[in-house]
Amino acid sequence: MKLSVLLAPTLKEVPREAEAASHRLLLRGGFIRALSAGVYQFLPMGLRVLRKIEGIVREEMNRAGAQELLLPALHPRELWEVTGRWTTYGDDMMKVKDRTGRDFGLGPTHEEVITNLMAQEVQSHADLPKMLYQIQVKFRDEPRPRHGLLRCKEFLMKDCYSFDATREGAEKSYAVMKRAYETIFTRVGIPFFPVQADPGLIGGSLSHEFIMPSESGEDTVLRCESCDAAVSAMRPDGSPEAAACPACGKDRKKMTGMEIGHIFFLGTKYSSKMHAEFLDADGTRKPIEMGCYGIGVSRLVSAVVEARHDEKGIVWPKSCAPYRAVVVPILMDKPDVIEAAERLYRDLDLAAPGDVLLDDRPARAGVKINDADLVGVPVRVVLGRGVSKGLAEIQERAGQKSREVPLESAVEEIRKIWA
């Protein structure tokens, strides 16, 4: 992609509203723009990051044996009345009426919808187990959206639901998902740790949050440094957890972080209310054992930036960078430089189709290089004076210093970095 045609409006100055590092950098880098409080537009580069993270999540879900589907965002009120959550979820759910006055909710989560589906489709223990997931826009009427993509009224979420015939099977599904989550966050490239958590409004008996340590986070956890066990600093009843680790007795440290994933063992909480039952081998009808597993995909974008930035801008991990490399010709009046840049761009684009940027803008060197640092593409190739000696300058965004390589081996060198 040529930067001259890409909608990637970088900002030199920080928009007034941005406070958190990820919020500032995503705005400045031209990844996102606000439409309203907690409602964001993903510009082309922002969407590319979102899609890459989505791709990692999708691969790991599929690998874990989950099947992708797509459920509606518009939920009829009656469905939520069955579980009582039309009332208990309350104002956190966006509610709308159709032209006849019928009530609908914009889905904040999908237990009702998917349990209803499975109630219709599952007859026998032979139909189980099943794991189903979707990557979809969710709506939650947050009383206070904040920090850009961190907490939004509309956001992209991966939600997965497991359906098992037995409690043991359901616990196994839970464990499979927990492992998949660990793989996902590792691949995305952010630090994290699991925490025993409060099941909250989703409900159920067992639940883990995945926390990324960050000052911008909203969660406080107690973490034991010797055995790594961690819990929410507040228990459901509001009383603070004791400072000593129950596992090893050592002191625990209070720290803040952001929740990047949450998994719940649900048991039969929804299935029994919604009559999602199956006929077991022994001839009795039983409610399905369920679990649900969420990752805020759009929130992950800001989590990555919180974890991976420096004073110059974003330092995208290779796995979710909007582009894998950017070619930056900085002597725009030198035909050999232009020509070398276009050739290198074509060759790199052949190696990573659609994943390479060419900064063909007629801008000054400083502007281009600062933009490249801000946007945070992992590999930058500067073409300037060195071109007359057949040299290109490769700089890894995460690295310290650049190095010069012969133009003809530049593609090969960059492929090594990508590998």
Next chain:
RNA sequence: CGGGGUGUAGCUCAGCUUGGCUAGAGCGCUUGGUUCGGGACCAAGAGGCCCCGAGUUCAAAUCUCGGCACCCCGACCA
């Protein structure tokens, strides 16, 4: 929902206290020129419902009242 703050050019902001000239600066944008390896310089331009509404006044960006929006802290929340 409680507390605090902010709404003036695309962005960052000054002007408001003490009402009055044609509403400003920097950055960005357009055109021309000089520059050209780390956010250049000179010149000429374009760009405004001073958040909205009602009031006070000869006169309101400025004062009063009411609303709306956005940000931060808290409550709540995955």
